Structures are given as C-alpha cells and as structure tokens.
Amino acid sequence: MTIRKLSAGDIIESRCTKCREVLNHRIVAMVEGKVVRVECNTCNGVHNYYPPPSAKEAKAPRITVAGKARSTTAVPRMPRKDPAEIEREEWASLQPTFDYDKAIAYNMNGTYQVKRLVLHPSFGLGIVKVLIVPNKMQVLFKDGIKLLRCQFL
Numbered sequence: 001m002t003i004r005k006l007s008a009g010d011i012i013e014s015r016c017t018k019c020r021e022v023l024n025h026r027i028v029a030m031v032e033g034k035v036v037r038v039e040c041n042t043c044n045g046v047h048n049y050y051p052p053p054s055a056k057e058a059k060a061p062r063i064t065v066a067g068k069a070r071s072t073t074a075v076p077r078m079p080r081k082d083p084a085e086i087e088r089e090e091w092a093s094l095q096p097t098f099d100y101d102k103a104i105a106y107n108m109n110g111t112y113q114v115k116r117l118v119l120h121p122s123f124g125l126g127i128v129k130v131l132i133v134p135n136k137m138q139v140l141f142k143d144g145i146k147l148l149r150c151q152f153l
C-alpha cells in the first residue's frame, strides 16, 4: 500500500487523539515500515498513528447493482396440440411394437390388463392404457383413446 517510503521524521496525515482532527503529524516511530507513533504538529502530542478515515473510505466496497435474474416472463412453451392428435401420435409410435398375434378380440365381458393389445371390431387394434374400476378401461386406438367396457377378475 505504502508507495512512498516513509521514515521517522517525515510528515504524515493522522487523526490526532487530542485535536480530534486529521492533521499533519511527524513520524516518531516506525515498526517494519509501518508508522506506529506520531507527533502532532498542532498540539505536539505524541500518540499512536491513526490513519485518516478517508483512507478507509477509499477501500469501502462499492455496491454494484448485479444484473438481476431475468424476469420470468418467458413461459415454457407448450405445443398446441389437441389431445386426440397426441394420442394418435402415441399410437403411431407404439404401433411398431404391437404383436398382432397377441391381440385379444375385444369383448365387453372380457378381462384385460394394462398394455394388453385389444382388437376392436370398429376401432381396430388398441393397447390398454388404464383400467378403471369397476368395469371400464381406456384403450389407445389409432384414432385416440376410447373408453370401453370390460370385466375385472
């Protein structure tokens, strides 16, 4: 910090304990390059060296206005698709995995399990999505999810 080499006898600004002001002082004693004791040029009192407050103020951290987090005006984009289209797409994506040989002909008195393939006379091949107690199930067909009757074991 101290660029100018100080030595005893130099004049330095210090707060004076008696005058209670920042005044010129003469350096009386130094330890390891630091001013320890000074003599006031005004009252001639000898006291410890107190750096002028301005030296501390200069060091005071500046309050920087950090960039605020961006206002959350951006709403996550939801694709505007109607549910039926999503269902048709799901069916299309699942369709390659369908094992037609395992499809069960739909029967309203039949019992089904989730992921079971169902062959419906009108809707075609579908896959059971949800079983709804006591007697319904949601089946995903090519045209979307249909609610069908079924039995539970």
Ligand SMILES: [Zn+2]
Binding pocket: 016, 017, 018, 019, 020, 023, 040, 041, 042, 043, 044, 045
């Ligand atoms: Zn003084």
